[in-house]
Amino acid sequence: MNTIWSTYIQNIGTLYDSRSLRFCDLFRDEYKKIFALEDKHKILEIGCGPGALAESLARWYPSSQIFGLDRDSNFIQFAANQAPHIQFSEGDATSLPYESESFDVTISNTVAEHIEPSAFYGEQYRVLRKNGVCLVLSARKGIQLAAPCIAEESDFERDIWQRTAPRLSENIKKHAVCAYPQNESELPLHMEQYGFRNVKTEYITVNLTPDNPIYSPEMAYAMINANRQGDIDSAQSLKHIAADLVTPDEVEELIRRIHVKYDKRLALYDAGIRQWDTNLSVTMIVRGTK
Ligand SMILES: C[S@@+](CC[C@H](N)C(=O)[O-])C[C@H]1O[C@@H](n2cnc3c(N)ncnc32)[C@H](O)[C@@H]1O
Numbered sequence: 001m002n003t004i005w006s007t008y009i010q011n012i013g014t015l016y017d018s019r020s021l022r023f024c025d026l027f028r029d030e031y032k033k034i035f036a037l038e039d040k041h042k043i044l045e046i047g048c049g050p051g052a053l054a055e056s057l058a059r060w061y062p063s064s065q066i067f068g069l070d071r072d073s074n075f076i077q078f079a080a081n082q083a084p085h086i087q088f089s090e091g092d093a094t095s096l097p098y099e100s101e102s103f104d105v106t107i108s109n110t111v112a113e114h115i116e117p118s119a120f121y122g123e124q125y126r127v128l129r130k131n132g133v134c135l136v137l138s139a140r141k142g143i144q145l146a147a148p149c150i151a152e153e154s155d156f157e158r159d160i161w162q163r164t165a166p167r168l169s170e171n172i173k174k175h176a177v178c179a180y181p182q183n184e185s186e187l188p189l190h191m192e193q194y195g196f197r198n199v200k201t202e203y204i205t206v207n208l209t210p211d212n213p214i215y216s217p218e219m220a221y222a223m224i225n226a227n228r229q230g231d232i233d234s235a236q237s238l239k240h241i242a243a244d245l246v247t248p249d250e251v252e253e254l255i256r257r258i259h260v261k262y263d264k265r266l267a268l269y270d271a272g273i274r275q276w277d278t279n280l281s282v283t284m285i286v287r288g289t290k
Pocket residue numbers: 005010015016019046047048049050051052053069070071072075091092093094108109110111114115
């Protein structure tokens with residue numbers, strides 16, 4: 001039972017809510033154009049987390065069989081409950097529990113930077129059939145601007161985040177998060193180095209700005225509440241990462257204040273008072289064939 005990622009790095013809600021928006025059907029045609037896949041494929045998502053991308057793939061390629069694999073037991077349990085039509089398994093990407101040449105497509109999102117490249121690409125090369133497609137999605141620098149009503153910090157909040165900042169950095173190092181960072185040249189170079197051909201790069205930007213009139217109120221609410229969930233998860237994780245530095249009461253008070261701010265943000269949205277908080281994600285997509 002491995003629950004390191006979901007306990008110490010990113011919680012289920014943070015990943016599921018943000019990825020459900022990033023891979024929502026509004027952006028389906030853009031992704032599908034770049035993925036350039038036939039339907040009726042066997043598709044394996046590596047490091048699928050709680051499964052939001054796998055769910056989108058199942059909707060976008062309804063005649064394909066979707067598989068998802070992750071090392072974290074909490075993610076796999078959640079994903080399997082959410083989407084019983086997808087075959088989720090617990091396992092290690094550096095030693096995939098699948099036969100050689102058994103998939104048409106492998107795909108991953110924000111995983112390449114956490115796994116040693118020869119194992120990451122080598123295993124995908126092994127399980128792909130000849131002419132199979134490897135898709136590596138990697139988050140690049142975007143824009144994250146919180147609404148003014150959320151960015152403002154009380155002394156209480158500032159004190160907690162200052163007190164725990166060194167511990168949070170140590171935690172990232174301790175769990176080897178982003179141990180293999182790769183820039184926009186290194187990602188395709190690595191894919192070629194490990195045997196893939198016809199390597200191409202593309203970028204998709206997803207502009208999640210609740211006040212943007214192209215979005216429905218439901219989407220705007222989902223964006224605001226995804227940020228709320230991320231902030232609450234960060235506060236909750238202090239109980240595991242910094243239990244000796246913050247009291248449970250302090251964490252509860254932090255969470256109460258987060259709710260007050262986000263409730264205010266929703267009230268401003270309802271009243272038509274714009275905040276223009278922006279979450280622009282830039283995803284690089286590297287595509288190669290075996
Ligand atoms: C940044 S998260 C991304 C999760 C998911 N792809 C998403 O976008 O929501 C990285 C994921 O890679 C998984 N992971 C890291 N190393 C792994 C390994 N060696 N084998 C399987 N999964 C791994 C983690 O458990 C985590 O779920």
